[in-house]
Amino acid sequence: MAKSAAxxxxxxxxxxxxxxxxxxxxVLLIIALIVFLYxxxxxxxxxxxxxxxxxxxxxxxxxxxxxxIGFDKFKFLFTNESIGFWRVxxxxxxxxxxxxxxxxxxxxxFAILLNEIKPNLIKKPIQxxxxxxxFLSWIVVTGILHSALSSTGxxxxxxxxxxxxxxxxxxxxxxxxxxxxxxxxxxxxETGWNAIIYLAAITSIDPTLYEAASIDGAGRWAKxxxxxxxxxxPTFMILLLINVGNVLNAGFEVQYLLxxxxxxxxxxxxxxxxxxxxxxxNDFSLGTAAGIFKSAISILLIVLxxxxxxxxxxxxxx
Amino acid sequence: MNQKTxxxxxxxxIAFKIFLAIFMVIFLVATLYPVINTIALSFNDGTDxxxxxxxxxxxxxxxxxYSTVLQMENLLTGFKISVLRTVIGTLSSLAINALLAFVLxxxxxxxxxxxxxxxVITMYVNGGLIPTFILYRNLGxxxxxxxxxxxxxxxxWNMLVLRTYMKGLSESLEESAQLDGAGxxxxxxxxxxxxxxxxxxxxxxxxxVWQWNNxxxxxxxxxxxxxxxxxQYELMKLLSSVxxxxxxxxxxxxxxxxxxxxxxxxxxxxxxxxxxxIICVYPFxxxxxxxxxxxxxxxx
Numbered sequence: 001m002a003k004s005a006a007x008x009x010x011x012x013x014x015x016x017x018x019x020x021x022x023x024x025x026x027v028l029l030i031i032a033l034i035v036f037l038y039x040x041x042x043x044x045x046x047x048x049x050x051x052x053x054x055x056x057x058x059x060x061x062x063x064x065x066x067x068x069i070g071f072d073k074f075k076f077l078f079t080n081e082s083i084g085f086w087r088v089x090x091x092x093x094x095x096x097x098x099x100x101x102x103x104x105x106x107x108x109x110f111a112i113l114l115n116e117i118k119p120n121l122i123k124k125p126i127q128x129x130x131x132x133x134x135f136l137s138w139i140v141v142t143g144i145l146h147s148a149l150s151s152t153g154x155x156x157x158x159x160x161x162x163x164x165x166x167x168x169x170x171x172x173x174x175x176x177x178x179x180x181x182x183x184x185x186x187x188x189x190e191t192g193w194n195a196i197i198y199l200a201a202i203t204s205i206d207p208t209l210y211e212a213a214s215i216d217g218a219g220r221w222a223k224x225x226x227x228x229x230x231x232x233x234p235t236f237m238i239l240l241l242i243n244v245g246n247v248l249n250a251g252f253e254v255q256y257l258l259x260x261x262x263x264x265x266x267x268x269x270x271x272x273x274x275x276x277x278x279x280x281x282n283d284f285s286l287g288t289a290a291g292i293f294k295s296a297i298s299i300l301l302i303v304l305x306x307x308x309x310x311x312x313x314x315x316x317x318x
Numbered sequence: 319m320n321q322k323t324x325x326x327x328x329x330x331x332i333a334f335k336i337f338l339a340i341f342m343v344i345f346l347v348a349t350l351y352p353v354i355n356t357i358a359l360s361f362n363d364g365t366d367x368x369x370x371x372x373x374x375x376x377x378x379x380x381x382x383x384y385s386t387v388l389q390m391e392n393l394l395t396g397f398k399i400s401v402l403r404t405v406i407g408t409l410s411s412l413a414i415n416a417l418l419a420f421v422l423x424x425x426x427x428x429x430x431x432x433x434x435x436x437x438v439i440t441m442y443v444n445g446g447l448i449p450t451f452i453l454y455r456n457l458g459x460x461x462x463x464x465x466x467x468x469x470x471x472x473x474x475w476n477m478l479v480l481r482t483y484m485k486g487l488s489e490s491l492e493e494s495a496q497l498d499g500a501g502x503x504x505x506x507x508x509x510x511x512x513x514x515x516x517x518x519x520x521x522x523x524x525x526x527v528w529q530w531n532n533x534x535x536x537x538x539x540x541x542x543x544x545x546x547x548x549x550q551y552e553l554m555k556l557l558s559s560v561x562x563x564x565x566x567x568x569x570x571x572x573x574x575x576x577x578x579x580x581x582x583x584x585x586x587x588x589x590x591x592x593x594x595x596i597i598c599v600y601p602f603x604x605x606x607x608x609x610x611x612x613x614x615x616x617x618x
Contacts, residue, residue, distance in 0.1 A: 017428055025428065027502040028421045032433055035418050038472055039436060046445020046453050059452075110345070113338055126342055128601050129349055135596040136353075137531035139550050140589050143557040144352040147582065152370055154355070188348065200612040220334055245442065253534075257554070271447070278448040279538065291446030299442065 053289035073289040084265075085273070085290065092269040092294075095179055095255070096247035099186045104240065106187045107194035112228055114195065115202045116220070130192025138253040141189055145258070146172070149181065172258065175266045182254050197239065198232050205231040237315040245302035248294050270294045353593075360384070360586035367583045383587035393556075393588060396549035399463070400530060403548065407467035407529040412522050414471050416514065419480035420506045425489070434481075437474040454539060461543040465535055470528075476521045482613050483517040484510060520610025523603050527596060553588050556580055 022029065048063075053073055055066040077085045110130070117123045133141065148154050151168035159165045171177050209227050218226070251269030259267030268276075270290060278287020309316040354374055359367055363378035371377070387393055418437075422430050445453070459465040491509050500508070511518070533550035540546040559580065600607075 021426070021428065025424070025426055025502070028424055028427050029429075031417055031421050032427070032429060035414070035421075035472060036433060036436065039440065042453075042469060042471075043437075043440040043444065046449040047443065049445050049449025049452055052449060052452065057452075059455075113341055116334075116338055117342070126346065128604060129346055131600060131604065131607075132353065132597065133349060135527055135531075135600050136593050137533070137550050139531075139533060139554045139557065140593050143553070143585065143589055144356060146557070148352055154351070154373075191345075192349075196608055196611050200608070219328070220331060257558070274447050275538075279451065284448050284452065287448040288446065291448060295443060295446065302442070 050288060050292055052284055053292050055285060057284040057288075059284075069285070073285045074293070077286065077289050077293070083277075084268075087265065088268050088270055088273045091255075091266055092248050092251045092271075095182055095269065096250045098179055098183045099250055100240075100243050100247055102183045103186050103190055103194060104236070104243070106191045108198055108232065108236070110191050111195040111198035111202060111232075112224060115199060115228070127192070130195065132192070133189045134193035136189070138189075138257060141185060142254060142257040145181070145185055145188075172260060173262050175263045178258075178263045178266045181258065185254050185258070197235060201232040201235040202228055234315040237309060241302065241305050241309060241316060244305045245298050247301060248298050353597075356586045356589050359583055360590045362583055364581045364583045367581070380583075383581070383583040384591075386584050387587045387591060390552075390588075392544065392547060392552045393549065393591075395545060396547045396552040397591070399466075399546055400549040403463070403466040404526050404529040407470070408522050408526045410467055411471055411473065411476070411525045412518060415473060415477045415521065416480055416511070416518065417506065418472060419477050419484055420502075420510055422477070423481050423484035424502075434478075437472065437477060441474045451538065460539050461546065462540075463546055465539045466529070466532075466548075469535070473525075476524065479610055479613050480514070480517055480521060483514060487513055516606050517610055517613070519603060519606040523600070523607055524610070530596060549592050553592050556585055556588055 051063055054068060054070060055063065056069050057063070058066050077083070114123060114126065114130075117126070136144075149171040150156070151170050155171070156165075156168040160168065171181060205227060210223055213223050213227060248270060252271035255267050255269050256272055256275075259272070274287045274290050274294075277283050277290070306316050351374075355372070358372055358374055358376050360383055361379055361381065362372050362376035362383075363380040364383060366378040418433075421427055422434055424430070444450075454460065454465060454469065459469065487510065492505050495505055495509055531550060533548055533554055536546070536548040536551040537554075
């Protein structure tokens with residue numbers, strides 16, 4: 001992403017700002033202007049809406065008519081124990097990090113294993129099936145998950161048949177299972193999809209490397225360890241850096257749909273918090289403050305990880 | 319497959335193959351079983367299904383659940399609106415993003431870097447839920463169909479994928495067309511777009527899936543407008559009554575008694591209706607989205 005941002009800023013010789021040129025590319029400029037205005041309206045205007053966090057927002061007075069309160073909402077957010085903002089932060093961060101680690105790990109493992117299957121007649125159908133869950137909505141997926149994990153569901157049936165438990169477990173009633181369920185849901189839904197990019201990276205590895213390794217007597221494991229894994233490392237790094245910035249964003253639908261009163265303490269994420277306080281309780285200023293804090297942390301995470309990647313001499317975003 | 323018979327049989331190799339086979343079988347079962355089970359349940363008789371024990375095939379075949387679903391006014395409205403928003407949203411978004419990508423991939427265009435940067439930033443920073451909510455309300459997008467397609471028209475990521483693809487096309491065709499006096503619109507429609515069919519298919523699929531599966535906007539902005547509801551949101555309401563129940567401690571004990579809530583067969587039928595269109599389409603578009611994702615990933 002940012003790489004392309006870097007390449008596009010390279011100056012071109014054949015672009016000169018003259019009226020003749022402007023006239024010549026009138027059509028391009030008109031389209032660009034329309035799209036630019038659209039962007040200002042729908043993407044940049046909400047950024048000015050951040051001002052909402054610093055005023056006591058009253059809808060009928062608007063942003064300019066409401067009274068200025070400075071950082072009061074942030075202070076309230078950080079210091080008021082009863083609204084549980086830090087708990088919500090912890091939930092979001094932990095679930096996001098857990099999801100990132102488990103789904104990346106599974107995608108890499110799946111891609112490597114799938115690549116070991118040589119006949120296309122077997123490989124292709126598996127791949128097709130692996131994409132399926134990505135196309136289902138979270139509503140359907142959580143519905144499925146819910147019936148699978150319910151006390152009469154298939155998971156309990158299997159557990160009881162195997163003798164792991166003699167009484168059905170109601171997985172959604174225990175806070176200690178919740179993060180694991182969310183991580184599992186993400187793995188189930190996205191493994192095949194996330195593996196696409198790793199598979200592409202594996203196929204682009206020079207096949208002569210494998211041939212040379214075979215001649216040297218390298219086994220399957222040695223080839224994976226010394227050729228495949230280093231080969232997908234750049235892709236891995238770039239995706240990691242992008243996803244680290246999304247760790248705090250990856251917590252709404254599943255948690256909202258699977259959460260319930262019993263697991264509320266571990267299931268609530270920032271986005272749910274914002275929805276609850278901002279939309280349901282109508283405290284727009286508090287909701288915005290929480291949203292700003294989330295964005296600030298996300299950007300901080302990207303910058304830190306990028307700096308770390310740069311320091312370690314790895315692939316990086318900017 | 320292995321023709322080199324002189325190679326000694328390696329114990330590790332066999333162990334690996336067994337492991338691979340087991341892994342893939344578990345993966346396939348875990349992915350497919352819940353979906354097949356949902357379909358089987360949807361075709362089973364409602365009262366019979368309460369007994370449980372339906373796995374891959376309906377025990378007492380019945381299509382009554384589907385007729386029940388088809389009689390639910392809200393689901394029908396939702397289905398209609400979902401189809402509409404998917405069609406309109408996909409076409410409009412594809413057209414705008416393709417046009418923008420076309421503009422940005424023209425070498426002569428004066429503001430290519432500035433406009434790209436302007437949109438790349440939106441991938442990292444956004445106003446967040448509340449400022450967006452306030453804006454949409456001020457723009458009169460509450461309780462309107464427009465909120466489904468106007469608000470997400472330009473997507474930086476989709477635009478970048480399209481732009482990358484267009485940059486890879488040969489410029490000689492365009493130059494010769496220009497010499498023949500063709501304007502930019504003609505070049506876009508007649509020369510660039512036909513070459514972009516694969517990447518257009520990819521982006522169309524991404525947007526269509528997003529449109530079809532989205533319910534958040536319906537819940538936030540069109541909650542009061544029952545004639546503008548979407549299928550996923552109605553399905554959520556249908557399913558969530560059950561989910562909330564199992565969360566309470568007492569229902570953990572009597573989970574079998576599902577009398578007051580929508581029967582599992584009807585819930586399954588509604589789920590099948592929402593997932594069927596996509597399941598039928600995606601296998602044929604595989605080639606496209608794999609290429610599309612790879613372009614996006616490489617450039618990222």
